[in-house]
Amino acid sequence: MADLRISFAGIKSPNPFWLASAPPTNSGYQVQRAFEAGWGGAVWKTLGEPIINTTSRFAALSFNGQRVAGFNNIELITDRPLEVNLKEIYETKKRFPNHAIIASLMVEPKQEKWHEIVKRVEDVGVDGLELNFGCPHGMAERGMGAASGQVPELVEKQTYWVKEVAKTPVIVKLTPNITDITITAEAAVQGGADAISMINTINSLMGVDLDTWNTIPHVAGKGAHGGYCGPAVKPIALNMVGECARNPLIDVPISGIGGISNWQDAVEFILMGATGVQVCTAAMHHGFSIVEDMLDGLNNYLDSKGIASIMDIVGKAVPKYSDWGDLDLNYKVVARINNDVCINCNKCHISCEDTSHQCIDMLKNENGEPYLKVREEDCVGCNLCAIVCPVEGAINMVELKQPLPKMTWNERQSNIARFKIDKVAK
């Protein structure tokens, strides 16, 4: 049994799986059911001045029959008075003292507003605060959420105001709807954040109905952009976590969010620098019970690797994440087709022929049977054929040892720079 407990910026949790601030954490009833199911923590549905929601709020992306590949919502923060939420937080914490309850907060960017809500929330015994600077729709139109999260000065200032009164750790939740998330992450750190979490949802329009031409979802024939999440956003989130994790100026723990659906996804985020993860869409798709395999799978994974504690793998892949200019140009892989495994669907051929480097030939052997072969000298090692190949092991990307030494783009440029200067001098 591996030790799955985490300590996230001082917040203790029995495991790294938290429910993200979202519909699943709307009430005490739900959060208590989640804790019973095994979730380690919950970030309560964002508290603030109660809002009014529309009906018809969610929509999802199906891909080739696979439902909920992506998910979109136009729901806002809590629509219940603060007192009701605080009472339920208090009761839940009393029942589950060892589980982490984080209060997500959103108020207007005014010092007194932040001071007021922080004090009232901390009075009921939350383990930490998460500042919602990310909600991309609705609240943003009122100058909150992503609207303030996109302005580094506002991120820093609001974090600072919270830190003036907060007694528990402060997590700043960042919006991905920004060119470079490390800028706002740095601003949060400057403001005194104890941790950051990312990503909030991405601006999105799920679709347009082909018959009515209404947006999907629509409210009485009109739509507005929503926030996108679910499995499809995982690579975007993972990159943002990695970029922050490898940035030396962002020296606070990261809570990873975005498309995490199972223990494998969680391990990836943790290896890329997250100390814990938050989940929403997967739970909305399948219910709270999915956490059982998350815990079991993670535990078995750690045991199989001989790792005693989940905390031991935090950030272990971060040194492997770098800039393009630091990649070795003389490293070479090529595709190799295992004809014993290949089923001759020819997908590799056509993808290479039409859209890559035309190096997979459709040939016939002496018995007239078809087979595929890579002309390795023309193969650029792009991986496309292996990606489209439907059969595991039919195409392997193999490394070809090069006679040339390692050389990155940056090294190349600095090496030829002196000769360039000569030319210019002439």
Add this chain to the structure above:
Amino acid sequence: MDEYETLKWGEVMSDHLQYLEEKRKIDSYFEKGYQIVSIFENLSGTFVDFVTSNDSGEREIVQLQLLTAESRKYIASKLIIN
């Protein structure tokens, strides 16, 4: 039959053969004792000026235009090796 046809067609498209030709030229200049004096890069590729001096001290300059990505990599790798 098929193999022959395809290979022939592949040769026409092959960046690889172009690279081998450019690499051969680079290697031959180095073998003949030429040295790089300047490297210039623009939209048309990398231009490498090689120079050699004979016994009488006359300098001879040849310019090589490298088109393929592989040889533009190769020339820089040679700078690291040399």
Add this chain to the structure above:
Amino acid sequence: MSTLTGGQISLNLIDNFKEIHPGLTKREAIEEANRCLYCYDAPCIKACPTSIEIPKFIKKIATGNLKGSAKTILEANPIGASCARVCPTEELCEGACVLNNETKPISIGHLQRYATDWAMQQREPLFEVGEKNGKKVAIIGSGPAGLSAARELSLLGYEVTIFEAQQEAGGLNRYGIVSFRLPTEVVQWEVEQVKQLNVDIKTNTVVGVDITTEELLNQFDRVVVAVGMGNVPHLGIEGETLKGVYDAIEFVKRTKMDELTDDLVGKRVTVIGAGNTAIDAATTAVRLGAANVKIVYRRTKNEMTAYQFEYDFAKQDGVEFRWLTTPTKIIGNEQNEVVGLECLKMELGEVGVDGRQKPIPVQQSEFVLETDVVIKAIGQSRHLLLIEGFGLEHSKGVVEVNPETYQTSKEKIYACGDVIFGNGQGEAMVVTAAQQGKEVAEAIHRSFVLQSEIV
């Protein structure tokens, strides 16, 4: 047809003749369509005699473009709805699917049925008649080959008339294939599609009786002989005229023409032969309520010509097989009713010219199978009268054609379908007949283009 649902016989006989497979649900179709890899240079297309662009029509199902899907199928195969049901898919497209050893092949037949079923429900014409070119073609026979040729010729602008001896058009598909495999409505729809292209189908019209061959040749620029095959020949044994002896073709045909009768309920039935027609007759007998159905065959399972799925289907229906058994006499009672079938045991001898081991009688092995009904299914006879009426060269009733053009020994007469099948020539599949019909149409069109007769 990987799904077998035989073996559940209802007392209400009509239920037994409803199509066995209910067809894919929308969800099943989309899930299955999404499983297709969309191979490049796909082997399923090559394995289809009509070269349907299978990955293309499947992709169209996945994107909800059912009209495009049905059109892709029917462009290549005018009787694609029938073929979706009767093709031996595991020997053709599905047998070639690259997923065979990986997981399971795509259910191409079922998907084809899904798309063509959609087209049947829409009642919207999918094809338009070509611009008239002033040429007239007569087609004799409205089975798979005839309908296919008619459709193609009509698209090319020919004025086409089909002469059909039976009461209704459709040929083998209409009368010869059991309705629980191919419902009559499907065939009627396919006939309707051809009629909508202004093809005139003259039913109840026997060439050589109602119209002479000379009249035909005078009135039309080209003639296509697509008459298929005839009834089951005589066994040449005693007792063939007894009450209770049936010709398998007629036996199946009766269930597709008249109301089902209960005169087989509780009876013992013996079918002679082990081809697909024999299986059809045997399973039909089961579905008519027969208490016991046996198939006797003088060779073994290895030599039978029935498809594996047909055999499996019969087994599921509870049909018994008596291998290495040859009938020598049908025994009757005083009322001239069948009471038994005298048989002889056989053993396999040397390999014959067709590559199959020859059955040899075992001396003194006679025995009697008690039975109330005997159904003969030992192959089909040829329409010699018509073939010779046109003066076509043939070999044992198999019309000889130029394999490239399907031209017979007479320049303006073409032949396709089962009428040219046999003696090692061609395949007896419905889908092959459909393809030949297409090719005949192309060949006829080429013959005019070569002669510059069409402006």
